Amino acid sequence: MPTPHPAIAELRAVLGERGVVSDPNELRVYECDGFPIAKGMPIAVVFPIDTEQVSAAVKILNKHNLAIVPRGSGTGLAGGCVSFGDGVLVSTSRMTKIEKIDITNRMAIVQAGVRNLALSDAVAASGFHFSPDPSSQRAATIGGNAATNAGGINTLKHGVTVNHILGVEMVLPDGTIIQTRAGQLFDGVGPDLPALLCGSEGTFGIITRLWCRLAPKPKHFRTVYAVFPSTADACKTVTDVIAAGILPTSMEMMDGAMIQVVEQAFHFGFPSDAAALLLLEIDGVDEVLDEQMEAMLVIAQKNNARDCKRCSDPARRAELWSARKKAFGAIGRISRSYCTQDACIPRSKLPEAMERINAIGKRHGLTITNVFHAGDGNVHPILLFDEDKPEEVQRTLIASQEILEYCIEIGGTITGEHGVGVEKLHLMPKLYSAATLQTFLSIKKTFDPRQIINDAKLIPSDKLFVELVHPVGMNMNVSGGAGA
């Protein structure tokens, strides 16, 4: 048994026995997040229960020069909450208090470890909800959602997390507690600090408390799905629907391989020979929804949709969305390992992008399947591989890189919702100029002058070497993945 780090006893003195885990066996579950290609073992994990404890713990870690890594539920898909050096994870999993619900002002104050769905459940009777809806919403924390600026299925119409966060409290790496503009207000003075903190991936500090905007939960929906003979037809339907002035809540697409996976798992009766399926939903004033739904179906049919089904039964609708949200889990049926990409491209480029992604897969002898937020142009190509074949792993990573580089070329970005973490660090210089990256680094240093919190993530540097592109010979395991 190695000697425990001297910081551990100090942390225990502040956080109590339950507040610190340092047994290597117990630490195993913290060695990766939903991107298991990147693994790293922390020295310890601490579980503060409030802002003051976070601040006290951070001061101790600072004193001992230990790297600090914020962690919510660990559902991230970019290795963001993993410690790759001598680091300690600061978990918010015991910070689960909903501190205030103010329906008349459509606002709730929560601790960062409150799960996304827990807040919506808590306000359900009021008719309001917390709108961001990542597929991981049952598990993911609101702090994690803010730190990654998580999106979801209904973001096309209702926005991503940043659109629903009014204020943030954060503990900086030196233990200082900062708060953004008056949290209960929908506007402030000067630049928008809450927006800068959202999506900062734990590289500025630890978010401890959030002022969340509550939005009216849509009451009336129409859900349809349409089956297409080609992905190009389905993609064209997506752009045509939006060009017709309809703004759906969600436009989700699955390709042929994915339809089969979902069909095997959930038995919806989707045709097994379909090349693509679009799941479309609109919400709004009941009186116009039928008309809009018919307009969408006409567009789908014009684009060769073979089979269009209206789905007005709420139970059936719930099943469909549940299947969509569980689609990633079902991939395990056809491949033990897979790697999900998260590029976002201009919507009008979807048809050519799908073609190119498939061509890249073919060239590298890989199966790539797709289930994604088509309305946002947020593609999630899923590359299937066998983790026991290092050469195949390598082809997978090279193909992933080619896909992302292509997406940048056509005006897209490398990540629409999962974040950069360590996974996409090497692509940041392809997306941003040196001056822009330098600006990011200066901003980071303003919050974290000693660069001890989630350092070397999000911004490329030569400090952290998590080799993902050429995994042969790397000291890492490659196993399953997850996705949105």
Added chain:
Amino acid sequence: MDQTLTQSGARVVDGADALADLVRRSAAQRLPLVDYGRAHQGLGNPPPGEHVAFSQVGGILDHYERDFTVRAAAGARLGDLQAALFKTRQFLPIDADEDLSLGEVISHHVYGGLRAGYGSVRDHLLGLRYIDCRGQLIQAGGRTVKNVAGYDVTRFLVGGLGQFGAICEATIRTYAVPEQTMVVDLDVADPAGIDAKLSPLLLSDATPAWMILTRRKGEWALQIGYFGRLTGCVAQLHALEVQVSGTDTLNIAATSTSSTLERDLGDLARQRAWRRSAGALVKIVVPPASTGATAKALAAWADEAEDADELLIDAMPVHGCLWTGGNLTGPAAQELDQVILKLIAPVGGLRVWANRPADALDIAPFAPVQPDWPMLQRLLATLDPLSMFNPGRFLKPETAKP
């Protein structure tokens, strides 16, 4: 000494390269650059005596029509942008004056009643390019609907009052022009009564595309707009009737439908035209459910005060924002400020003076102190260490105190 910099009048800059060049030349001479916009000259502390004033040329750089996205120069006038977009049945849901540039809208987080249904420019903005104090082009965000690669500097600059860099272009989401609009005018017996009605209204089908409470010549009026198909607007009107029936606070006075959004946007602009000439103008932000009560209290003060009975008010109850003012004397503005500060203290609100009468310039432009100002100060020191952009307008370079 570069004589061209110090010549009188504002320099009109055409494009990112020219702007970068201007920044570099000004930085070399330690001459700050100043752009307070057209409609916000009185907002914040005045610029330093020696400075280079500038504005930018406009223009649409790309309209990705099928993506409902437009990339425009920061100098593009909102009216020109809307006119070009209307030709393709698209528009920007930003009800700001048409002579404002896109950069001014972003830097001042300008919004109106349309925020109720569409959100503000903060929600529509996808990417920005700006020139930093070293004359470098910085690219934030991009042209996709979602993008979480790197820090969200794009949204950070919204409301930044031009102190963190000179925005040179923006990429922004556009929306389809609605087929039909319906405007509903309501009489308001008691503005404070709106506060309790708001949440039920937003939960019903009567959710508005825009909503504005106004006080003119001592009279209150609430205007609500609906967008969409005629059947939808009618259904929303019925839902509104249900919401207001049985209350003695609100009463539907008139409704009108039209199929020209341009006209409605023009009407909204005329409604707020007073703000451009008001010698005293202040923006107040309170929690949404305090909007009506705040408006009522302001009116009560105006009724009692000398020289203030013409106090005008525009309030956006959905977001807790109020604009108030008129042609007040200095002492009346001072008194109004004290009233506002007393009103907003218990609810944690804030206020910003956009115009102060000449004899009331000692009113602090921003109050009360917000918890994030020290952090913003540190960020300013990082991003504009040379104090090149609108120095001291909001955050003062040396003192950390706005």
